[in-house]
Amino acid sequence: xxxxxxxxxxxxxxxxxxxxxxxxxxxxxxxxxxxxxxxxxxxxxxxxxxxxxxxxxxxxxxxxxxxxxxxxxxxxxxxxxxxxxxxxxxxxxxxxxxxxxxxxxxxxxxxxxxxxxxxxxxxxxxxxxxxxxxxxxxxxxxxxxxxxxxxxxxxxxxxxxxxxxxxxxxxxxxxxxxxxxxxxxxxxxxxxxxxxxxxxxxxxxxxxxxxxx
Amino acid sequence: xxxxxxxxxxxxxxxxxxxxxxxxxxxxxxxxxxxxxxxxxxxxxxxxxxxxxxxxxxxxxxxxxxxxxxxxxxxxxxxxxxxxxxxxxxxxxxxxxxxxxxxxxxxxxxxxxxxxxxxxxxxxxxxxxxxxxxxxxxxxxxxxxxxxxxxxxxxxxxxxxxxxxxxxxxxxxxxxxxxxxxxxxxxxxxxxxxxxxxxxxxxxxxxxxxxxxxxxxxxxxxxxxxxxxxxxxxxxxxxxxxxxxxxxxxxxxxx
Numbered sequence: 001x002x003x004x005x006x007x008x009x010x011x012x013x014x015x016x017x018x019x020x021x022x023x024x025x026x027x028x029x030x031x032x033x034x035x036x037x038x039x040x041x042x043x044x045x046x047x048x049x050x051x052x053x054x055x056x057x058x059x060x061x062x063x064x065x066x067x068x069x070x071x072x073x074x075x076x077x078x079x080x081x082x083x084x085x086x087x088x089x090x091x092x093x094x095x096x097x098x099x100x101x102x103x104x105x106x107x108x109x110x111x112x113x114x115x116x117x118x119x120x121x122x123x124x125x126x127x128x129x130x131x132x133x134x135x136x137x138x139x140x141x142x143x144x145x146x147x148x149x150x151x152x153x154x155x156x157x158x159x160x161x162x163x164x165x166x167x168x169x170x171x172x173x174x175x176x177x178x179x180x181x182x183x184x185x186x187x188x189x190x191x192x193x194x195x196x197x198x199x200x201x202x203x204x205x206x207x208x209x210x211x212x213x
Numbered sequence: 214x215x216x217x218x219x220x221x222x223x224x225x226x227x228x229x230x231x232x233x234x235x236x237x238x239x240x241x242x243x244x245x246x247x248x249x250x251x252x253x254x255x256x257x258x259x260x261x262x263x264x265x266x267x268x269x270x271x272x273x274x275x276x277x278x279x280x281x282x283x284x285x286x287x288x289x290x291x292x293x294x295x296x297x298x299x300x301x302x303x304x305x306x307x308x309x310x311x312x313x314x315x316x317x318x319x320x321x322x323x324x325x326x327x328x329x330x331x332x333x334x335x336x337x338x339x340x341x342x343x344x345x346x347x348x349x350x351x352x353x354x355x356x357x358x359x360x361x362x363x364x365x366x367x368x369x370x371x372x373x374x375x376x377x378x379x380x381x382x383x384x385x386x387x388x389x390x391x392x393x394x395x396x397x398x399x400x401x402x403x404x405x406x407x408x409x410x411x412x413x414x415x416x417x418x419x420x421x422x423x424x425x426x427x428x429x430x431x432x433x434x435x436x437x438x439x440x441x442x443x444x445x446x447x448x449x450x451x452x453x454x455x456x457x458x459x460x461x462x463x464x465x466x467x468x
Contacts, residue, residue: 028278032274136265140265159266180224181224184223187227188223188227188259191261191262195258
């Protein structure tokens with residue numbers, strides 16, 4: 001982020017801390033993509049992710065007084081989003097009926113729209129390839145959801161959203177060593193899971209183990 | 214394939230991908246990776262996994278998450294250190310409710326105990342206006358008798374019988390106080406000591422020097438007056454506390 005953008009952001013944060021909703025909404029428009037993306041990758045359900053994201057921004061606005069400058073605002077925001085996503089995940093795990101409802105919702109049109117939006121941004125032109133990409137994305141998301149929550153959050157923040165180890169540590173309130181270990185274990189598990197579904201991987205993405213066999 | 218007796222851990226492989234190895238690790242690593250085919254393959258598999266994750270497209274936003282302009286600001290001082298699973302209102306209200314409920318229960322117990330002591334004192338006072346009430350009281354007086362009973366023994370004429378601990382399992386101690394010194398086998402371990410004559414002389418002398426004796430003697434539940442006084446005090450305190458705490462509760466918990 002350039003110095004100008006950083007200064008601007010600090011001013012928006014200061015105004016938000018004085019209760020200026022319009023200033024905060026400018027921050028929302030800056031960060032809603034990464035916030036929603038993070039929450040969605042942790043939860044895996046599009047509609048629930050939208051609700052959790054909205055709640056997270058409301059909570060962030062109400063709690064913005066506690067943000068101290070100097071540290072990454074993105075990490076601070078994503079801490080709230082990741083916490084709420086994890087809480088939502090645990091709640092659904094405890095009450096499987098809710099997740100069953102969510103599964104039946106999958107048949108509704110907005111979900112197919114969403115899958116369509118995923119594939120169009122992936123591989124252009126060739127419908128066969130885009131179908132493959134769609135399946136691949138589903139497999140990766142499924143693999144993510146099989147990771148323990150702490151590893152999943154670390155992998156989503158680092159590998160999908162591109163946060164630094166320091167930012168992941170700030171967002172998950174742990175040490176750098178713990179972040180390193182969680183990311184490593186998460187990636188290893190995911191690699192093993194993808195290896196089981198290697199037929200879906202694009203040719204140039206085939207895992208090395210499959211080349212041996 | 215070159216044989217190695219040492220390989221970097223998976224964690225080091227993963228950290229290497231992000232340039233997160235320490236300088237020591239980096240040195241060992243550089244020498245190793247050039248020759249170890251096994252680690253090269255491991256690294257390639259891990260790198261492909263990371264590349265797949267990075268290639269995942271961001272999902273389309275379902276809508277804008279901008280807040281309505283009239284969103285209320287209720288700043289929460291140390292929000293960032295809290296888990297966000299519970300609403301701030303819930304967090305504020307949980308502790309006072311628990312405290313108040315506990316305090317209310319304690320008040321109720323105190324009031325009931327006071328009522329019990331009061332009625333017991335009145336009953337025994339009415340039925341037996343003499344001095345024999347002290348021994349029959351020791352059993353139901355429960356735990357509070359143990360703290361006050363010791364100092365009480367110095368006040369009356371029958372010091373040995375009052376030293377009998379207030380355990381309900383020895384009814385013969387209260388009904389026949391004169392045989393307690395001569396019947397140690399029937400008593401519990403507490404009773405053996407005060408039962409011996411020289412011991413009771415010693416404790417009585419020690420308690421005579423206790424400056425708290427007059428205060429404690431006033432609330433001495435082994436006497437009818439003390440029982441009534443303590444009962445009244447407990448009943449009043451308990452009932453007042455209960456009523457006060459009951460009155461504030463509906464305001465705290467909205468229906």
